[in-house]
Amino acid sequence: MKREPKAGVLALAMNLFLDLRNYQYSLSVVEGLRIHMEMGHSYIEIPKNSFNEMQKVVNASNEHVISIGARFSSEADSHLVCFQNEEGNYQTQANSKPGKTRTVTGASFVVFNGALKASSGFIAKSSIVEDGLMVQIPPETMESLRTALRDQTDFQIPCGRNDGGEVREIVTVRWVDLSSPVNTGITSGVDGRPLDGVRSVRVQQDTEFESDGRTISCTEVFYQLKAPDSNFSSVLSSCSVFQKEMALAACSALTPHLAVLASSGINSLTLRISTQADMVEYQAGCGGRLLPQRYMNELDSALIPVIHGGSASVPQTAMDMEFIFYITHTI
Known part of the structure; x- marks a missing residue:
């Protein structure tokens, strides 16, 4: 810029x-x-x-x-x-x-x-x-x-x-004294699942991904913990490197397609990564619908190496991590 x-x-x-x-x-x-x-x-x-x-x-x-x-x-x-x-x-x-x-x-x-x-x-x-x-x-x-x-x-x-x-x-x-739930009214871009009460962290990305006058960045990650005894602060600390590597890998995979995505009306999208002991799954979507398969193929090529050979181990905590990405015009 x-x-x-x-x-x-x-x-x-x-x-x-x-x-x-x-x-x-x-x-x-x-x-x-x-x-x-x-x-x-x-x-x-x-x-x-x-x-x-x-x-x-x-x-x-x-x-x-x-x-x-x-x-x-x-x-x-x-x-x-x-x-x-x-x-x-x-x-x-x-x-x-x-x-x-x-x-x-x-x-x-x-x-x-x-x-x-x-x-x-x-x-x-x-x-x-x-x-x-x-x-x-x-x-x-x-x-x-x-x-x-x-x-x-x-x-x-x-x-x-x-x-x-x-x-x-x-x-x-x-x-x-405030007892109101966090993230009220927020829904998942993958399937429209309500995220009311699900805690999140904002992300400031230090690497820029740009193509055809557009940039993509991860701005927020939601953590939906499935075990009642899970500690949010401990999970954040243990997942910080994995979170960063997955966000950067997804941005890298989608950067060549930013113009096509934007022309299709996709200016924001969500990547959901589900983890538990010995299992990792992921989905990506926008507006409650899954992304077309060609984009999932690109994500496969970028995310699988991180999952199997990244510098951070895959979290063993049972949870869904929802990464929020925005595509913006550069000036």
């Missing part, structure tokens, strides 16, 4: 997320966390049962930045969306539910940047960056925020100038 470099808050956001030494992009997602923005007030709501996940994010963050991915909030009547126009510029807009007045807007992530200097003239600043929220705070406020997150206590950040004037906005981090 070739375009001129962009300046401003977009560049600032990317600098916060990018690890230029290791060429990685990362944004940890805390299950159930949601961001609600209202007039004069923004709320970062963290489920109490996601305390351990939140601690991992805090402990893995660097001294000045804590960045957290959020889930889509069905309670918000609009949601921030970032898109790239034909000129290559990024734009942000709020998409509203039909017939709804926009009062609560959801966001996809929040970044706490603890490098705000006293000379800036602000006690804290909040702003929209792409489809997320950035909160700039002084170092001492960042330390207080870390303590609140570790102690599972609520925390308020008044935003405005430090001249004693009126507070323009308050950002509140609060712990809430």
Whole structure:
């Protein structure tokens, strides 16, 4: 993807997320966390049962930045969306539910940047960056925020100038009781099977697969565990290399066919890999229907070598892994 470099808050956001030494992009997602923005007030709501996940994010963050991915909030009547126009510029807009007045807007992530200097003239600043929220705070406020997150206590950040004037906005981090199921309304692209309550992880692919002006990438993997005593975190840890190799192999197999797939109306597809002791099966589909056999033949050639000779052993846990792939145009 070739375009001129962009300046401003977009560049600032990317600098916060990018690890230029290791060429990685990362944004940890805390299950159930949601961001609600209202007039004069923004709320970062963290489920109490996601305390351990939140601690991992805090402990893995660097001294000045804590960045957290959020889930889509069905309670918000609009949601921030970032898109790239034909000129290559990024734009942000709020998409509203039909017939709804926009009062609560959801966001996809929040970044706490603890490098705000006293000379800036602000006690804290909040702003929209792409489809997320950035909160700039002084170092001492960042330390207080870390303590609140570790102690599972609520925390308020008044935003405005430090001249004693009126507070323009308050950002509140609060712990809430949430019992709503994850991934509500999601169905499998293979056969339409409901995935309500099935936990998933977002994927940032570090290898680009491009052909005929289109790219394919794996963006999310659903884990449907079949044994009641299976631990989700342990499964993720043991499957990370296998997950990566299977996703890359599938992308490699389908890359030569991106133009044909897109012209057939297939812009997203699902690969389901079912595992248990001494058995691996897989299917691929789109919109609840299996892919034509010619694409399955291509997947056979790419996936079977990984299953039998990859650097990671096949998981022995009884589960279905559903890989979500998107085909997009390059600009």
